[in-house]
Amino acid sequence: MDLFDKYALVAGRHGKLLQAGADPFGVCLDELTSATEARINGRDTILVGTNNYLGLTFAPECMAAAEAAVRAYGTGTTGSRIANGTYGLHRELEAEIARFLNRRSAMIFPTGYQANLGMLAGLAGPRDVILMDADSHSSIYDGCRLSGATVIRFRHNDPDDLDRRLGRLQEQGDCKLIVVEGIYSMLGDRAPLAEFAEIKRSHGAFLLVDEAHSLGVLGAHGRGAAEEQGIEEDVDCVVGTFSKSLGSVGGFGASDHPAFDALRFCSRPYMYTASSCPSSVASVLAAFRQIAQRPELRERIWDNARALYDGLIAAGFDICSPVSPIIAIRLPDERSAVFAWNRLLEQGVYVNLALPPGTPSGVCLLRCSVSAAHTTVQIEEICRRFAKVAAELAGGPSAAARRAARG
Amino acid sequence: MSTEGNALYRDLCTLLEKYAPADVELTPATEFSGDLNIDSVAAMDLIMEVEDRFGIDIPMNLVSDLRNLQDLVNVVRQQIEGR
Numbered sequence: 001m002d003l004f005d006k007y008a009l010v011a012g013r014h015g016k017l018l019q020a021g022a023d024p025f026g027v028c029l030d031e032l033t034s035a036t037e038a039r040i041n042g043r044d045t046i047l048v049g050t051n052n053y054l055g056l057t058f059a060p061e062c063m064a065a066a067e068a069a070v071r072a073y074g075t076g077t078t079g080s081r082i083a084n085g086t087y088g089l090h091r092e093l094e095a096e097i098a099r100f101l102n103r104r105s106a107m108i109f110p111t112g113y114q115a116n117l118g119m120l121a122g123l124a125g126p127r128d129v130i131l132m133d134a135d136s137h138s139s140i141y142d143g144c145r146l147s148g149a150t151v152i153r154f155r156h157n158d159p160d161d162l163d164r165r166l167g168r169l170q171e172q173g174d175c176k177l178i179v180v181e182g183i184y185s186m187l188g189d190r191a192p193l194a195e196f197a198e199i200k201r202s203h204g205a206f207l208l209v210d211e212a213h214s215l216g217v218l219g220a221h222g223r224g225a226a227e228e229q230g231i232e233e234d235v236d237c238v239v240g241t242f243s244k245s246l247g248s249v250g251g252f253g254a255s256d257h258p259a260f261d262a263l264r265f266c267s268r269p270y271m272y273t274a275s276s277c278p279s280s281v282a283s284v285l286a287a288f289r290q291i292a293q294r295p296e297l298r299e300r301i302w303d304n305a306r307a308l309y310d311g312l313i314a315a316g317f318d319i320c321s322p323v324s325p326i327i328a329i330r331l332p333d334e335r336s337a338v339f340a341w342n343r344l345l346e347q348g349v350y351v352n353l354a355l356p357p358g359t360p361s362g363v364c365l366l367r368c369s370v371s372a373a374h375t376t377v378q379i380e381e382i383c384r385r386f387a388k389v390a391a392e393l394a395g396g397p398s399a400a401a402r403r404a405a406r407g
Numbered sequence: 408m409s410t411e412g413n414a415l416y417r418d419l420c421t422l423l424e425k426y427a428p429a430d431v432e433l434t435p436a437t438e439f440s441g442d443l444n445i446d447s448v449a450a451m452d453l454i455m456e457v458e459d460r461f462g463i464d465i466p467m468n469l470v471s472d473l474r475n476l477q478d479l480v481n482v483v484r485q486q487i488e489g490r
Contacts (some may be wrong), residue, residue, distance in 0.1 A: 134451065144467070151467040155455065165464055357448035 019236030020335075021342030024353035034058055035247075035373040040350060046378050048308075048368045049352040051086030053217050053325050054297045055373020056247035062283040067246075067283030077275045081264070085275035086311055093281050096288050097252050101223055101238060106254035110276050112212055112241025113139040114269050115251025117146055118206065119239050120179070122253075124149035129173035129207075131162060133180045133191070135360045138236055139223030140210065146269070149177070156184075156360065159195035160406075166203040171244055176205035182214030182225030186367065190214075193225055197234035208237040216245030217325055222291045222298055246287040248280045300372035301325050304379055308370055315390045320325055320363070327368040338365035340389050347385045415487075416480050422456055423476070435477035463487055 004011075017024060022041070029038040030046075032344030036047050055060050069089065079085035090108060097106035120143030120342040124130050128149045132140055134356035135156040144151040150173060155161040166176060178200055180191045193209065200207045211224035224240070226232045231401040236257065242250035253263070263270060291297065302325075309323045320328040331337035334355055341353040343367070359365055374382075420433045426443050427433055439445040445448070445453060450473075454465050463486040473479055 073410045133454070153451065153455070153467060168462070168464055359444050362448070 011292045012279040020338045022345055024338070024341055027345070027350065032057075034369055036378060038350070040345065043346075043348050045345070045348045045350050046374075046382055047350050048374075048382055049334075049350050050368070050371070051213070051244040051369045052247060052371045053213075053245040053301055053362060053369065054247065054287075054291065055371045056245070056287045058373075059247065059287070059290055062247060062286040062288060065286035066279040066283040069278040072401060075279070078279045079274060080272060081275045082271050087275070087278060087280045087281075088274060089278055089285070093121060093285050094252075096285055097240075097254055099291070100221075100288050101254050101255040102232070104256040104258070106252050107261070107264060107270065108276060108281070109251045109253070109270060110273055111249060112239075112251035113142075114273060115239050115241065115253055116140050116143040116210065118143075118263070118267045118269035119237060119253040120144055120177075121146040121148075121269060123147070123206075123208070123237065124169070124175070124177050127174045128177060129169055129170075129175070130179060131165060132178075133157065135184050135186070136181060137185055137210065137212070138177065140181075149173075157189065157191055159192060159199055162196065162205075163199045165200065165231065170203075176203065177208060178205050179208045179210070181210040181212065182218065183324060183326065185213055185326065186354055186365065187320045187328045188213075188320040188324040190218075190225055190324070193229045193231050193235075197231040200234060206236045207234055208239060209235050210239040212239070212241045212244060212251075213326060215240045216291050216299060217298065222295075242280065242284045242287075245291070246284050246368055248287065249282045250276045250280050250284060267388035297372045304372065304374045305370045307376070307379045308357070308374075308382060310370065311379065312368075314387055315383065315387035317386065317390060320365070325370045327370065329366040329368070331364045331366060334364050336393055337366060340366060340393060343389045343392060344385060347388065349382055349385050410434060415484060416476075418460065419476065419479060419483065420459070422453070426453065433476060435475065435480070437476045438474055439476075439479075440474075457483060461487060 027040060029040055035052050035058045038045050038047055071257050073087060073089060077085040077087060094106045094108055098104065102406060109118050109358040116139035124147040126148040130147065131154055132144055132151065133156055134153045152165055154165050155351045178196060180196055183190050197207065200347050209226050214224040216222045221227060221258040226235045237253060239256045240252050242248040260314045305323050305325050309319060309327055312327065312329060318330045320330050331340060337353060344351060354365040354367050423433055426445055431442055437443065439450060452456065454470055460464055462465055465482060465486055469482055473482060
């Protein structure tokens with residue numbers, strides 16, 4: 001028996017994928033030329049799968065802030081927040097997040113994944129019950145498990161199912177924590193937060209909203225789905241990431257709860273990890289200011305999302321959700337999804353390939369994420385290359401549309 | 408009463424039929440992964456169907472321990488009795 005025997009099945013499946021072309025889960029961006037372009041396999045490629053929603057990775061203000069922070073604070077912190085890793089910059093960013101979200105307090109984590117781990121394992125304990133949306137991100141699943149709480153899944157975006165379950169669980173656990181996301185990462189659909197908020201109130205539960213894909217994208221000020229739906233007061237805790245609209249790496253939790261900062265001494269994923277490096281923290285500070293000062297970025301991303309959505313529909317593709325910066329195209333099966341993904345990459349378009357079991361309901365997806373930094377010409381070019389692939393998929397655009405519709 | 412004879416077992420067999428290949432006969436020892444080839448995501452969907460059918464909640468913490476049909480019968484019975 002070998003330690004790696006248990007992975008034989010998945011390794012075999014990966015091997016089959018490689019026979020069809022490039023490695024969809026190991027694409028290497030050799031050179032970045034802008035927020036939306038890279039050299040991949042020696043080819044100029046338009047990036048349509050990087051979650052770089054506002055295109056801030058190359059914003060001069062963010063790059064200058066990162067550079068200045070390296071010069072002032074060095075390359076890394078060499079320690080955890082509770083030992084030697086709290087810098088003035090960390091405090092400054094936490095104050096900026098709290099101010100941006102109108103929250104009493106915020107704490108930062110080195111990655112978005114750890115933000116969910118730290119928040120969930122910190123907030124809930126073995127005597128509590130977590131009710132999580134079934135389509136939640138893996139970081140939420142893992143955070144729930146780490147908390148030791150009783151974890152119940154409810155049907156995706158289904159307030160009635162949540163209500164029924166809370167009714168059944170009335171006598172169980174000390175506290176109930178409901179966990180949902182603003183925009184779901186795979187299909188790009190939004191949570192009905194107003195309905196969840198009402199249920200939360202009627203059952204005396206707590207509500208955590210992960211705004212990873214909605215921060216900077218939704219709401220009049222870019223605060224996310226809860227701002228857009230006018231229910232921020234009902235959200236007890238917000239989680240977010242720096243690696244999407246903020247163009248860096250890291251994550252945060254924020255709350256109005258007066259005891260929130262206890263998590264700094266009670267949440268192991270916060271306490272026992274090295275703190276965020278100065279350059280990341282500084283670029284995120286600059287990125288928050290960009291979001292506040294440049295509302296046109298949000299207009300631009302929605303214009304681009306609509307243009308790409310319309311172009312893909314016109315090319316005959318089947319899209320899973322209404323317009324959003326995440327556009328998930330449903331392909332009829334794994335073979336055609338892998339084929340289309342490879343043909344797009346060969347034509348200089350990078351999107352994400354998403355296959356079961358990593359997708360809801362076993363769908364095979366080409367997942368696009370739109371950026372405010374995409375130009376009109378790029379969006380047109382992406383649509384043109386997609387249309388070409390649609391034609392290749394089934395001998396003609398209309399036949400491709402019929403096939404996609406059947407999926 | 409033997410497991411094969413009770414109503415709960417028969418109900419679960421009915422739910423599981425669509426997951427079972429034609430050549431697999433369901434018994435209390437039928438394994439979800441080995442015999443029925445149910446992956447982690449399909450297992451979650453199956454659990455939700457079972458929850459709806461019996462009006463119960465099966466914590467995820469218990470799902471990873473479910474190996475075979477008998478395990479599922481035990482968990483469902485436990486949740487029904489705990490209501």
